Amino acid sequence: MAGENSVKLHGMWASSYSKRVELALKIKGIPYEYIEEDLSNKSELLLKYNPAHKKVPVLVHNGKPIAESAIILEYIDETWTNSPRLLPEDPYQKAKVRFWVSFIQQQLFECIGRVVMSDGEEREKAFKEVFEELKVLEDGVKEYFPDSNVLCINEENLGLLDIIICATFSPHRAAEEAIGVKILDPTKNPLIFSWVTALNELPLVKELLPPHDKLVSVVRLIRQNALNSST
């Protein structure tokens, strides 16, 4: 455990990246002060703490800022070494978890974003890519973790991959309602679908998920702004 602790999180309620960090802090049982940022009028502190990106989330631990959710999550697990560990100890298992975290973050999340923010042919193309990548993820998770039952989920054994899956896919119903297409299909992606469903049932997750209707409105707004700026 880290010694003297002042932990502050600069976040934004609808940000999937902020939710990742909140989930990690809750899972590890780390008390923190949450500072909601208005992204249209960012605080002086946020700009000071993250001058390179000017983005949430920023974790401030004993006055020292750390930016970027993936880096914050590793920092949390390395600083508060109590159970549950978010990453496996074994370097190879750790590399496998990091690989799928990176795949979801760099490719899948970006692709879902393009489905939300485009229309017509472009949306069809992005949509097809999302399905292909969901299949890669579904097959990969099955093959890469053959011995572990990823669906044996409880609040005491959540890890980095659960956090990323949860923060990325839990709001899928809001995105689906906002754009009128089905992203996560239980017949095509039974593993991911069951995984997300099981995670969403956990009290810790329920407590952190943004209100559905409010999220639908935000996704619609983002979509409308993106479509307006591209015409």
Add this chain to the structure above:
Amino acid sequence: MAGENSVKLHGMWASSYSKRVELALKIKGIPYEYIEEDLSNKSELLLKYNPAHKKVPVLVHNGKPIAESAIILEYIDETWTNSPRLLPEDPYQKAKVRFWVSFIQQQLFECIGRVVMSDGEEREKAFKEVFEELKVLEDGVKEYFPDSNVLCINEENLGLLDIIICATFSPHRAAEEAIGVKILDPTKNPLIFSWVTALNELPLVKELLPPHDKLVSVVRLIRQNALNSST
């Protein structure tokens, strides 16, 4: 040190991502077998080892494949714990190094790619962004590492940031010759420029850098293909 060791690297001579891994293996003194991939006709092994991305580099350690350079580099440092350590032990210092590695990889490298592969207004825009991001990097490195002299460089103290800086910027002269613009300017970015120059002087780096003329031809080819496909 890892016990029984068979280390193979599937790479491509002009790939900056492959070079990162080769640099790490050389720095840590790890013997490895290098397998050059023809990216227009990828080996069955590469496709088997990295089905999600089908890309180099892939490190195969005792038969177990690890993909993605950033993940491979962390795996190497966690598996071969001999000196020099590529990442600092302290979680906060580690987070700072990971932050700038991610900044260079996600933003700057992508932006330099757009300068190489576009023309006219689009190139001007990308070029402006490269300069802004180089300034952020230069200021950030100065501010984030105030106590360490990053330019006190020798083969015994190279770390992750040296590897990324070296693999990203060492080929800048080839890129500059191929596209006819100056990316790294000693008057605008004296720290990065001196850093790259000092790294390029190391025998270990010299031995690994691709031949200048061959690299110029490849950059020209990539640029021509990109311009043709966008018209």
